[in-house]
Amino acid sequence: MGSRDQVCLACDGRGLLMDDEEWQYTCKICNGDGFMPQHTNVANRQLADTDEMNRILD
Template sequence: MGSQEHRCKACEGSGLLMDDEEWHYTCTVCGGDGYVSDYESREENRISNVDENNRILD
């Protein structure tokens, strides 16, 4: 890990997020890496494609 990379706070470095039904998803903050760089380009707010349970679809 470089000095400009930080462990992702959303997934706590695992690269996965879990909902209340224990479904696992790739972290949308770090892209599944587990780390976020200070120099990564931050995406503008984008509308995600979701199902009826508000789970992100790719």
């Protein structure tokens, strides 16, 4: 893993996010890479497509 300043803060470098029911999703911030320089802006501000249980759909 790269240096701590390059790790995605949203997924902590894992590339996956988990909800309270332990469903895992690809991180939308780093696109599953796990790395994102902390000095860059998040350009992907589009709404996520969700189902009736508010789970993110791919």
